[in-house]
Amino acid sequence: MKLSVEIINQLSDNYSYVIYKNDSNSSIVIDPAEAEKIINILRRKKLNLDYIFITHHHNDHTSGVIDLVKAYPKVKIFSPSKLDSVKTNAISESDKIITNLNVFKIIAAPGHTLDHIVLSDEENNLLFVGDVLFRLGCGRIFEGTFEQMQKSLEKLSNMPDKMLVYSGHEYTLNNLKFLEHIFSNNKILEHAKKEITSDLNLTGRSIPFVLGKEKKCNPFLNQKCEMAAEFRNTNKYTDHEFFSYLRVEKDSF
Ligand SMILES: [Zn+2]
Numbered sequence: 001m002k003l004s005v006e007i008i009n010q011l012s013d014n015y016s017y018v019i020y021k022n023d024s025n026s027s028i029v030i031d032p033a034e035a036e037k038i039i040n041i042l043r044r045k046k047l048n049l050d051y052i053f054i055t056h057h058h059n060d061h062t063s064g065v066i067d068l069v070k071a072y073p074k075v076k077i078f079s080p081s082k083l084d085s086v087k088t089n090a091i092s093e094s095d096k097i098i099t100n101l102n103v104f105k106i107i108a109a110p111g112h113t114l115d116h117i118v119l120s121d122e123e124n125n126l127l128f129v130g131d132v133l134f135r136l137g138c139g140r141i142f143e144g145t146f147e148q149m150q151k152s153l154e155k156l157s158n159m160p161d162k163m164l165v166y167s168g169h170e171y172t173l174n175n176l177k178f179l180e181h182i183f184s185n186n187k188i189l190e191h192a193k194k195e196i197t198s199d200l201n202l203t204g205r206s207i208p209f210v211l212g213k214e215k216k217c218n219p220f221l222n223q224k225c226e227m228a229a230e231f232r233n234t235n236k237y238t239d240h241e242f243f244s245y246l247r248v249e250k251d252s253f
Pocket residue numbers: 056058112131
């Protein structure tokens with residue numbers, strides 16, 4: 001039986017996720033910010049909450065945990081950092097966590113924060129990336145170095161094309177505007193814009209997105225992407241100079 005992923009809007013532009021299967025009452029929640037909305041969905045679907053996974057310590061990815069624990073006292077919490085007032089199980093690079101529903105491989109991805117991890121379910125082609133990778137963008141570098149962030153994104157760019165990516169925020173239209181500003185009249189970007197507009201019209205969200213397509217049009221994820229080829233030829237940046245240029249420009253965009 002295939003896994004289902006329910007996307008839950010949280011706060012102003014955050015996403016939390018509920019993972020479940022139709023033949024099971026078990027569920028996993030990722031990065032809860034607002035417990036009430038999540039509890040309503042779990043009750044409506046008659047699901048028990050067995051696991052919470054946290055991608056990084058920021059409040060907008062963890063603030064729902066305490067109330068979820070009150071509603072589901074037996075829930076197991078997996079987090080790369082300790083959280084206030086609840087018991088957590090530590091997770092770090094290369095851990096494999098076997099749940100009732102799937103297996104999550106943990107990938108360390110520092111840069112946005114030092115503790116940031118990505119959750120990869122290779123059997124179901126699911127990638128939960130928190131604030132490391134966004135559609136047409138990447139997370140701001142708050143705690144790590146530019147090198148760390150670039151390496152974390154490189155790890156993701158080496159993963160299979162067919163993976164479906166679930167990010168922590170809906171930032172796509174702003175990311176698109178930034179790339180249009182840097183890479184004007186770009187055919188590949190125009191094509192990406194059409195797909196994004198169609199996704200937003202259909203569901204109100206640009207999430208999830210396909211990793212293989214993203215490798216062609218997201219220069220934060222892949223500095224050698226087709227979309228940036230002409231710009232790179234003109235400017236002669238190294239991969240790292242190019243990544244740093246984009247990240248610095250985006251910070252003040
Ligand atoms: Zn964050």
